[in-house]
Amino acid sequence: xxxxxxxxxxxxxxxxxxxxxxxxxxxxxxxxxxxxxxxxxxxxxxxxxxxxxxxxxxxxxxxxxxxxxxxxxxxxxxxxxxxxxxxxxxxxxxxxxxxxxxxxxxxxxxxxxxxxxxxxxxxxxxxxxxxxxxxxxxxxxxxxxxxxxxxxxxxxxxxxxxxxxxxxxxxxxxxxxxxxxxxxxxxxxxxxxxxxxxxxxxxxxxxxxxxxxxxxxxxxxxxxxxxxxxxxxxxxxxxxxxxxxxxxxxxxxxxxxxxxx
Amino acid sequence: xxxxxxxxxxxxxxxxxxxxxxxxxxxxxxxxxxxxxxxxxxxxxxxxxxxxxxxxxxxxxxxxxxxxxxxxxxxxxxxxxxxxxxxxxxxxxxxxxxxxxxxxxxxxxxxxxxxxxxxxxxxxxxxxxxxxxxxxxxxxxxxxxxxxxxxxxxxxxxxxxxxxxxxxxxxxxxxxxxxxxxxxxxxxxxxxxxxxxxxxxxxxxxxxxxxxxxxxxxxxxxxxxxxxxxxxxxxxxxxxxxxxxxxxxxxxxxxxxxxxxxxxxxxxxxxxxxxxxxxxxx
Numbered sequence: 215x216x217x218x219x220x221x222x223x224x225x226x227x228x229x230x231x232x233x234x235x236x237x238x239x240x241x242x243x244x245x246x247x248x249x250x251x252x253x254x255x256x257x258x259x260x261x262x263x264x265x266x267x268x269x270x271x272x273x274x275x276x277x278x279x280x281x282x283x284x285x286x287x288x289x290x291x292x293x294x295x296x297x298x299x300x301x302x303x304x305x306x307x308x309x310x311x312x313x314x315x316x317x318x319x320x321x322x323x324x325x326x327x328x329x330x331x332x333x334x335x336x337x338x339x340x341x342x343x344x345x346x347x348x349x350x351x352x353x354x355x356x357x358x359x360x361x362x363x364x365x366x367x368x369x370x371x372x373x374x375x376x377x378x379x380x381x382x383x384x385x386x387x388x389x390x391x392x393x394x395x396x397x398x399x400x401x402x403x404x405x406x407x408x409x410x411x412x413x414x415x416x417x418x419x420x421x422x423x424x425x426x427x428x429x430x431x432x433x434x435x436x437x438x439x440x441x442x443x444x445x446x447x448x449x450x451x452x453x454x455x456x457x458x459x460x461x462x463x464x465x466x467x468x469x470x471x472x473x474x475x
Numbered sequence: 476x477x478x479x480x481x482x483x484x485x486x487x488x489x490x491x492x493x494x495x496x497x498x499x500x501x502x503x504x505x506x507x508x509x510x511x512x513x514x515x516x517x518x519x520x521x522x523x524x525x526x527x528x529x530x531x532x533x534x535x536x537x538x539x540x541x542x543x544x545x546x547x548x549x550x551x552x553x554x555x556x557x558x559x560x561x562x563x564x565x566x567x568x569x570x571x572x573x574x575x576x577x578x579x580x581x582x583x584x585x586x587x588x589x590x591x592x593x594x595x596x597x598x599x600x601x602x603x604x605x606x607x608x609x610x611x612x613x614x615x616x617x618x619x620x621x622x623x624x625x626x627x628x629x630x631x632x633x634x635x636x637x638x639x640x641x642x643x644x645x646x647x648x649x650x651x652x653x654x655x656x657x658x659x660x661x662x663x664x665x666x667x668x669x670x671x672x673x674x675x676x677x678x679x680x681x682x683x684x685x686x687x688x689x690x691x692x693x694x695x696x697x698x699x700x701x702x703x704x705x706x707x708x709x710x711x712x713x714x715x716x717x718x719x720x721x722x723x724x725x726x727x728x729x730x731x732x733x734x735x736x737x738x739x740x741x742x743x744x745x746x747x748x749x750x751x752x753x754x755x756x757x
Contacts, residue, residue, distance in 0.1 A: 253662035254633075384518040384689065386746035389732035393742050411662065418734035418743070441737050456663040457736060459696030465671040468664055 215244040215373065215405045216265070221274040223260050223429075234260040235272070236429040242422075244372075247399060247406040249420035249437075251413055251453070257429040258409045262375045265407070266297045279372070293323055296366035300378040302358035306350040312336075312361055313346045316368050323369060331368055338401075339364045340394060356387035360394065367398065374399075376408045380415065392419060413457040417441060425450045427471055480507035481651050481683045482530065482568075485544035489525050489707075492537045500525040500538070502707035508651065512677060512684045514694035514715065516729075517704035523687045526704070527653045530685075531570055532560050548650070566596045569644040573656040575636030579628040586612075586624030589643045596647040611642040615672050634665035638672065645676060651683040659688065670697055691718070691729055703729070706753050725752060 223235040235257040242248040252258040264272040267287035276283040279294055299305040306315055313332060320328040333343050339360040350358055359379060366374055379395065380388040396419065399406055410416050416423050417437050425432045425447070433447040445451050449471045455464050489501040501522040506513070517523040529540045532552065545552045547568065555563065572578045580588055589611065590604040599607070605624070612620035615638040628636060637657060644652060654673065658666035674697070677684045688694050694701055695718040703710045703726045711723040721727055728746035 253664070385691070385729060386518060386732050389734075389743040389745050392734065393745065396740075396742070412734075414734045414736050414738075417736045418738065418740060437740075452664060454736070456667050459692050460667060460670055460674075461696065462671060462674060465667050468668060 215246070215279060216242040216248075216407070217275075217277040218261075218265070219275040221261065221264060221272060221276065223257070223264055223269065223272045225271070234429055235264070237274070238426075238429075238431050240424055240431065240434065242405060242407060244405055245399075245403050246422065247408060247420045249416035249423035250407065250409045250426060251411065251416050251423055252426035253411060253453075255428070256426040258426050259377055260429075261426075262297065262377050262407065262409050266295065266375055267291065268297075289323065292371075293369050294371055295373040295375065296369060296371040297375040297377065298359075298362050298366050298379050301382050302355055302362055303350075303382070305362055306358055306365075308350055311347050311349055312353075315350075315361065316365055319365060319369050325369070335364045335368045338367065338398065340390075354387075355383050356390060359383060359387075359391055363391075363394065363398070367402075370402075371404075373405045373407075376406060378410055379408070381410065381412065388415075395419065413440070413453060425453065480509045481548060482508040483544055483546045484526075484530070485542060487526065487529060487540070487542040487545065489522070489529050489534055490539045490541075492539070500707055501529065504704070504707070504709050506702055506709060506712060508683045508685055510681050510683050511700065512674070512686060512698040514698035514701045515685060515687045515704060516689065516691050516694050516701060518689060518729075520706075521704040522707035523704050524655050527570065527655050527685060527687050530653060531564055531568060533570075565592065565644075565649070566647045567649055568651045568653065569647065569649045570653040570655065571637075571640050571644050571657045574660050575633065575640050576628070578640055579636060581628050583627075584624070585626050585628060585631065585639050589639070589646055592643045593646045607646065608642075611646045612639070614645075614676070615639075615642045616668075617642075634661050634669065637661065637669055641669070641673065641676075645680075648680065649682065651685070652677070653685045653687070655687045656689070657686075659690070666693075692733065708752075710752070724749065 218241065219239045221235055221238045225232045225234055238261060250258045250261060260269065263269045265276060270285035316332045316335065317328050320331055325331065332346065336343060336345060341357065341360050353361065380391050383391060392415065398404060408416060408419050417440050420437055422434065422436050423440065424434045427449050432449045433445060435445055439445065443454060445454060452468060485505045487501050487504045491498040491500060504526055515523045515526065525534060528534050530552065534540050542553060547563065550563065586605065586608050589608045593604050593607055609620045609624055612623055617623050617635065617638055623631065631639065658669050673684065686694065686698055695715050698715050700712060701715050701718055702712045705725050710725050711721060713721055721730065731744040732746050734743060
């Protein structure tokens with residue numbers, strides 16, 4: 215479904231060049247859920263933005279649903295692939311009702327029958343028609359993230375890119391949103407790429423995951439390998455140890471993993 | 476807790492009067508802190524940060540703080556005047572906030588800010604303050620303290636910024652440190668390294684630490700005791716190692732809704748809130 219080869223993203227010019235992604239290759243089969251884990255600055259969100267066509271400054275090859283992708287994407291592409299962003303407070307227009315937020319993509323793609331589509335998608339994300347004419351500020355963080363998911367789903371895409379979809383939410387709300395995403399994937403046979411700094415979230419949601427550090431793919435492994443605690447790379451092992459909680463003795467063994475050229 | 480507590484809080488209430496009515500942020504919280512690591516855990520809006528601020532008299536207006544008892548080593552913090560509070564704040568009890576970006580003065584060198592904190596509380600010459608500051612920066616494991624002393628806040632990373640904040644808060648040698656989500660903006664490995672620094676300093680100096688966090692697993696592995704807050708009330712106080720045996724349905728719900736690395740991929744348990752939890756315990 216998604217095939218990426220030698221993806222590179224560079225920002226800035228001359229001495230101020232930042233190599234955010236330094237040659238990344240992976241593939242995701244249809245209906246799979248693929249996780250990308252990394253710490254801040256590892257380039258994980260940049261990969262998603264390049265795949266979504268939000269950042270045209272990349273090189274390499276990207277093939278999505280059998281089509282080679284250029285820097286710019288056409289309208290049909292966004293019918294196929296949608297993205298859900300991290301911050302449900304910043305990604306919804308504060309002066310638009312939920313109805314208008316959800317009607318806009320339907321109108322852009324001339325799908326028609328907006329009324330029925332909006333009602334159905336709100337039902338699917340567990341909000342119900344009562345939320346249709348409210349404003350984002352009248353909703354909680356979890357409800358807003360459900361609206362953001364509804365906005366992505368209203369076009370009935372086949373691929374969802376999820377950029378830290380629950381990191382702004384309380385843990386009890388996180389559980390609800392993760393359950394919703396898992397159920398939707400099953401019902402609609404969606405393909406996911408989920409980016410997160412939280413290993414537990416990725417282990418829970420994905421069959422396979424890639425660990426990134428300083429723009430490189432450190433290791434690709436299955437969730438089972440992660441669960442069995444058998445990563446081969448020292449960076450992944452350290453990340454795993456750190457994710458398991460505070461252990462005074464283990465912390466003294468931590469190393470800095472610097473960027474390699 | 477065997478020895479005398481440093482801080483005793485009894486029936487703490489914090490109300491905010493707003494246009495739409497009174498918001499009760501803390502509703503009758505009682506606890507004690509000794510020379511130990513106490514974790515306060517709760518979700519957003521549970522009143523955990525306001526509790527920390529109320530201890531230091533830092534609740535912003537229109538907030539009103541009431542308590543049957545709010546006592547720090549024999550001093551009643553509620554009746555203390557401004558002069559007494561200034562003696563206590565920083566010198567005896569200090570506080571590390573969540574984001575170093577907003578807590579440091581952006582136009583003042585890091586070293587000068589720490590030295591200023593020291594000289595506010597100790598009568599020392601500028602040279603001595605600088606020497607102590609550099610010592611302190613080294614104590615929070617900053618590799619090149621002389622360089623960092625001369626740096627501005629925008630020149631340091633988030634993890635470094637939080638080490639600087641901890642250095643600034645610990646240099647007057649307080650008895651109690653309140654840390655409000657000191658590491659939640661940081662990467663997980665950096666977070667643990669900073670907690671290790673706090674841990675060592677707390678045990679070396681015999682300080683008390685109140686660690687406020689939303690991360691139940693982290694608190695359970697880091698602190699000695701855990702206090703779980705919900706809607707401004709203390710739901711349960713537990714020894715950290717007994718957390719898995721928590722009894723209150725809210726604590727259990729919080730534990731169960733976390734995805735686990737070694738867990739299955741089944742549906743996560745969703746926390747069911749019981750309206751009865753909201754009824755204030757009188």
